[in-house]
Amino acid sequence: MTSEVYLKGQRAKAASYVLNIKTTCEKNDALLKIAEQLINDQDVLIAENLKDLASGKEKGMPPSTLDRIMLSKDRISAMADAIRLLVTLNDPVGTILERIDKENGLRIEKRMVPIGVIGMIYEARPNVTVDAATLSLKTGNAVILRGSSSAKFSNIALVASIHKALEKTSIPVDAVQLIEDTNRETAKELFHLKEYLDVLIPRGGKALIDLVVREASVPVLETGAGNCHIYIDQTADYIKAETICLNAKTQRPSVCNAAESLLIHPDWFCEHGSKLLNAMHDAGVTIVGDATVCQTVNFAQLATEEDYATEYLDLKISVKVVENVFEAIEHINQYGTNHSEAIITEDPLVADTFLNNVDAAAVYHNASTRFTDGFEFGYGAEIGISTQKLHARGPMGLPALTSTKYFIHGNGQIRQ
Amino acid sequence: MTSEVYLKGQRAKAASYVLNIKTTCEKNDALLKIAEQLINDQDVLIAENLKDLASGKEKGMPPSTLDRIMLSKDRISAMADAIRLLVTLNDPVGTILERIDKENGLRIEKRMVPIGVIGMIYEARPNVTVDAATLSLKTGNAVILRGSSSAKFSNIALVASIHKALEKTSIPVDAVQLIEDTNRETAKELFHLKEYLDVLIPRGGKALIDLVVREASVPVLETGAGNCHIYIDQTADYIKAETICLNAKTQRPSVCNAAESLLIHPDWFCEHGSKLLNAMHDAGVTIVGDATVCQTVNFAQLATEEDYATEYLDLKISVKVVENVFEAIEHINQYGTNHSEAIITEDPLVADTFLNNVDAAAVYHNASTRFTDGFEFGYGAEIGISTQKLHARGPMGLPALTSTKYFIHGNGQIRQ
Numbered sequence: 001m002t003s004e005v006y007l008k009g010q011r012a013k014a015a016s017y018v019l020n021i022k023t024t025c026e027k028n029d030a031l032l033k034i035a036e037q038l039i040n041d042q043d044v045l046i047a048e049n050l051k052d053l054a055s056g057k058e059k060g061m062p063p064s065t066l067d068r069i070m071l072s073k074d075r076i077s078a079m080a081d082a083i084r085l086l087v088t089l090n091d092p093v094g095t096i097l098e099r100i101d102k103e104n105g106l107r108i109e110k111r112m113v114p115i116g117v118i119g120m121i122y123e124a125r126p127n128v129t130v131d132a133a134t135l136s137l138k139t140g141n142a143v144i145l146r147g148s149s150s151a152k153f154s155n156i157a158l159v160a161s162i163h164k165a166l167e168k169t170s171i172p173v174d175a176v177q178l179i180e181d182t183n184r185e186t187a188k189e190l191f192h193l194k195e196y197l198d199v200l201i202p203r204g205g206k207a208l209i210d211l212v213v214r215e216a217s218v219p220v221l222e223t224g225a226g227n228c229h230i231y232i233d234q235t236a237d238y239i240k241a242e243t244i245c246l247n248a249k250t251q252r253p254s255v256c257n258a259a260e261s262l263l264i265h266p267d268w269f270c271e272h273g274s275k276l277l278n279a280m281h282d283a284g285v286t287i288v289g290d291a292t293v294c295q296t297v298n299f300a301q302l303a304t305e306e307d308y309a310t311e312y313l314d315l316k317i318s319v320k321v322v323e324n325v326f327e328a329i330e331h332i333n334q335y336g337t338n339h340s341e342a343i344i345t346e347d348p349l350v351a352d353t354f355l356n357n358v359d360a361a362a363v364y365h366n367a368s369t370r371f372t373d374g375f376e377f378g379y380g381a382e383i384g385i386s387t388q389k390l391h392a393r394g395p396m397g398l399p400a401l402t403s404t405k406y407f408i409h410g411n412g413q414i415r416q
Numbered sequence: 417m418t419s420e421v422y423l424k425g426q427r428a429k430a431a432s433y434v435l436n437i438k439t440t441c442e443k444n445d446a447l448l449k450i451a452e453q454l455i456n457d458q459d460v461l462i463a464e465n466l467k468d469l470a471s472g473k474e475k476g477m478p479p480s481t482l483d484r485i486m487l488s489k490d491r492i493s494a495m496a497d498a499i500r501l502l503v504t505l506n507d508p509v510g511t512i513l514e515r516i517d518k519e520n521g522l523r524i525e526k527r528m529v530p531i532g533v534i535g536m537i538y539e540a541r542p543n544v545t546v547d548a549a550t551l552s553l554k555t556g557n558a559v560i561l562r563g564s565s566s567a568k569f570s571n572i573a574l575v576a577s578i579h580k581a582l583e584k585t586s587i588p589v590d591a592v593q594l595i596e597d598t599n600r601e602t603a604k605e606l607f608h609l610k611e612y613l614d615v616l617i618p619r620g621g622k623a624l625i626d627l628v629v630r631e632a633s634v635p636v637l638e639t640g641a642g643n644c645h646i647y648i649d650q651t652a653d654y655i656k657a658e659t660i661c662l663n664a665k666t667q668r669p670s671v672c673n674a675a676e677s678l679l680i681h682p683d684w685f686c687e688h689g690s691k692l693l694n695a696m697h698d699a700g701v702t703i704v705g706d707a708t709v710c711q712t713v714n715f716a717q718l719a720t721e722e723d724y725a726t727e728y729l730d731l732k733i734s735v736k737v738v739e740n741v742f743e744a745i746e747h748i749n750q751y752g753t754n755h756s757e758a759i760i761t762e763d764p765l766v767a768d769t770f771l772n773n774v775d776a777a778a779v780y781h782n783a784s785t786r787f788t789d790g791f792e793f794g795y796g797a798e799i800g801i802s803t804q805k806l807h808a809r810g811p812m813g814l815p816a817l818t819s820t821k822y823f824i825h826g827n828g829q830i831r832q
Contacts, residue, residue: 115805248830364824413784414664
């Protein structure tokens with residue numbers, strides 16, 4: 001184990017014991033100072049970011065990746081605003097979830113407490129550095145950040161700025177640790193840093209997430225891929241169907257809650273299929289579909305098995321005519337990624353069947369899958385969207401960064 | 417992958433989709449039929465169990481292990497009683513945890529739902545077979561059981577009995593799967609059965625749990641070791657301290673919530689140390705301690721570093737004199753296993769410092785660590801005691817076997 005990962009892990013753990021008992025006031029004060037410091041340091045941040053951008057261009061990175069790395073005055077200002085919003089959010093730490101008064105006089109309280117040390121492993125986006133540090137801080141957790149080499153200079157500058165702010169507060173500077181060595185080895189060391197790390201959260205592409213899930217012995221919070229479906233039932237209202245399909249596919253195709261696959265009841269398809277597919281086509285969406293779809297419109301290509309399992313993250317969609325809601329459910333449970341799934345129908349019973357039987361974090365009746373988002377749900381913050389079933393599922397707000405602890409007060413009670 | 421693990425995984429997954437929407441009534445009906453069937457089949461169960469016992473004796477298993485494997489009419493009757501108690505417990509599935517009404521008319525509900533398919537990997541005790549199957553069923557989950565070879569005949573007979581009961585109900589027989597091949601390979605296959613398994617819960621010794629945590633790519637619920645401490649502060653009441661120490665160490669030394677280490681404030685030790693250590697000694701407890709302890713009583717042996725990290729599960733305890741509550745906290749956070757930790761003190765501020773800063777699932781003020789238990793907490797059932805921080809921590813009742821799902825009802829809403 002390199003000394004960097006181990007030493008920073010050790011320091012983060014020690015800091016977590018101090019952070020653990022800080023008041024909401026102390027944590028909020030530190031957050032405001034971080035927001036202020038980022039604005040004060042914006043020239044340095046942008047200068048360091050330019051080094052990353054130059055190196056990315058040299059390596060031939062695509063413009064979309066360079067855009068994800070880029071920091072501007074506006075973006076830094078948006079980061080500061082997000083931190084100020086975070087200050088206004090309720091601090092979940094200390095919330096009493098259960099209170100049990102036993103006949104023998106024992107008083108048992110289950111309270112929300114910080115998790116301890118959170119590991120964050122992510123790609124490109126330097127804004128994740130600030131997000132992860134401030135969300136962890138708000139919930140009393142220390143954090144170990146492991147960004148990618150493509151944003152190395154930006155991340156170092158951002159964490160330096162955060163440290164400068166923390167020096168002026170009662171929060172230990174060691175609460176935020178950045179692993180500067182972006183060699184693959186340091187990532188692997190984090191996978192197994194059970195001594196100091198309580199959870200590891202990967203943020204990035206499917207390859208990164210799969211690697212972390214497969215390799216890590218530290219518990220992982222999987223935030224993941226969204227192969228989201230819309231099923232249009234027999235009784236679906238055409239306007240609702242078209243509006244929702246266009247929104248879910250085209251409003252922001254690169255995100256995990258965008259729709260990737262359309263399943264349609266044969267009767268509805270007969271009446272409205274051609275119109276809907278033309279509307280999608282006109283909106284610039286490439287369509288692959290089953291035989292029926294290809295017979296109906298000439299711009300569709302035949303879908304393969306792989307298409308049904310693919311999260312395009314692009315203006316492309318697979319379309320399939322299915323027998324009924326049951327075949328739709330079966331298809332989704334086979335090909336879906338348990339993220340967000342929608343049904344368009346005017347029949348509430350069919351809607352219930354769909355919502356109850358589709359296995360996903362968020363299930364929608366007559367609404368766009370694009371709403372699966374911590375801010376849209378009103379949480380005011382989002383650590384990611386969990387596609388696993390333990391601990392947290394769906395958009396994760398601040399409570400997802402807490403654990404629980406039983407506090408038991410007695411007066412000499414013993415077990416009989 | 418052997419066909420057994422894969423095929424049974426597939427069947428359990430299919431059954432989980434059926435179970436998922438069963439009513440509490442249907443599930444309770446099945447549970448009562450299982451209780452009845454176990455009683456009806458008791459002669460067969462005992463006959464099959466005798467084969468395991470005979471094979472265990474032949475292999476020279478210690479009497480304590482044979483006792484854990486043994487089934488008797490009384491024990492089968494106790495199993496049936498536990499199932500009837502389970503029927504009376506609240507079914508968490510369907511509970512609405514949050515309701516969010518958005519300005520755009522979207523209604524978002526966060527509900528408790530079954531996890532899906534639970535994998536249980538355990539040693540010896542055939543009662544875990546029945547426990548795991550019925551707790552999973554109550555919460556709408558399918559289960560895959562992988563017991564040890566030492567209880568093979570018992571487990572096969574128990575599951576046959578459960579299947580016979582399920583055949584008379586609306587619950588699919590496939591909801592309870594037993595991996596009959598107890599070769600190491602089948603355990604390893606379960607570790608990676610991500611396609612069908614939503615969680616894996618190991619129940620058994622430290623070696624088994626460590627192996628599962630290290631190897632599994634399926635999410636694990638770690639139920640674990642308890643190196644539990646009692647810290648006796650300066651102001652501790654002698655009677656409370658002695659009563660609690662004797663209870664926590666000697667009432668049932670073989671369990672995870674028994675105390676394994678005693679930390680004592682020097683002033684208190686000066687006044688009461690010899691008396692307490694003699695009382696422990698008289699109760700048959702072997703004492704290892706630091707130099708001060710060894711100078712005070714002649715029956716103590718010098719403790720090693722390893723002693724402080726050892727869960728004896730026996731009538732043995734390590735004793736150390738520590739400077740104050742802060743050294744006690746530091747020692748516990750270094751050597752403890754985050755299970756149950758107690759302080760004996762009459763000073764509420766010192767108690768608060770201890771409870772807030774010790775990192776454990778359950779922290780006690782003036783009470784025995786032996787209370788960390790699902791039944792003692794009033795949950796009526798216990799899947800295990802979690803020593804991890806995600807999903808569930810401490811005694812796990814039925815809610816620990818659920819996940820959540822967002823149900824969103826709209827009327828054509830799209831994201832702006």
